[in-house]
Amino acid sequence: MIVYLGVGSNLGNRKNNIEEGIRKINRLKNTKVLKQSSFIQTDPEGGPGGQPKFLNAALKISTNLSALKLLKRLKKIEKELGRTKAIRNGPRTIDLDILLYGDRMIRSKELIVPHPRMFDRDFVIKPLAEII
Numbered sequence: 001m002i003v004y005l006g007v008g009s010n011l012g013n014r015k016n017n018i019e020e021g022i023r024k025i026n027r028l029k030n031t032k033v034l035k036q037s038s039f040i041q042t043d044p045e046g047g048p049g050g051q052p053k054f055l056n057a058a059l060k061i062s063t064n065l066s067a068l069k070l071l072k073r074l075k076k077i078e079k080e081l082g083r084t085k086a087i088r089n090g091p092r093t094i095d096l097d098i099l100l101y102g103d104r105m106i107r108s109k110e111l112i113v114p115h116p117r118m119f120d121r122d123f124v125i126k127p128l129a130e131i132i
């Protein structure tokens with residue numbers, strides 16, 4: 001399956017966080033990062049005021065993992081990279097979002113794909129447009 005991910009970080013060493021995230025995704029079973037967009041710096045949208053700017057990027061990966069398995073693995077990587085507080089749209093060391101999972105439409109309690117807000121967000125669409 002070809003999957004597109006959105007990546008963002010606005011805490012700590014943002015570039016390192018994203019690069020370490022990419023390495024960890026590459027180590028997932030039957031999963032390879034095929035393409036990586038450039039990193040763009042973006043103003044935070046939503047969430048509490050005064051949070052640092054984001055680095056954002058998009059990834060094209062291939063995987064045999066189901067969408068839900070992949071979601072679980074990505075959450076685990078987020079945790080390993082120090083993501084803690086669950087403030088909605090709040091600052092985070094890393095955010096790994098499934099944007100597109102092949103051409104599937106998924107609407108479950110855990111996951112909605114395509115990502116419901118991707119088309120409103122330049123910080124998602126710009127890097128995605130670079131690699132898709």
Ligand code: PH2
Nearest residue numbers: 008042043044045054089123
């Ligand atoms: N992620 C959010 C909310 N706001 N703003 C920017 N610039 N970049 C993000 O990755 C981002 C955001 C929720 O995940």
Ligand code: MG
Nearest residue numbers: 008095096097
């Ligand atoms: Mg997100």
Ligand code: MG
Nearest residue numbers: 095096097098
């Ligand atoms: Mg997320």
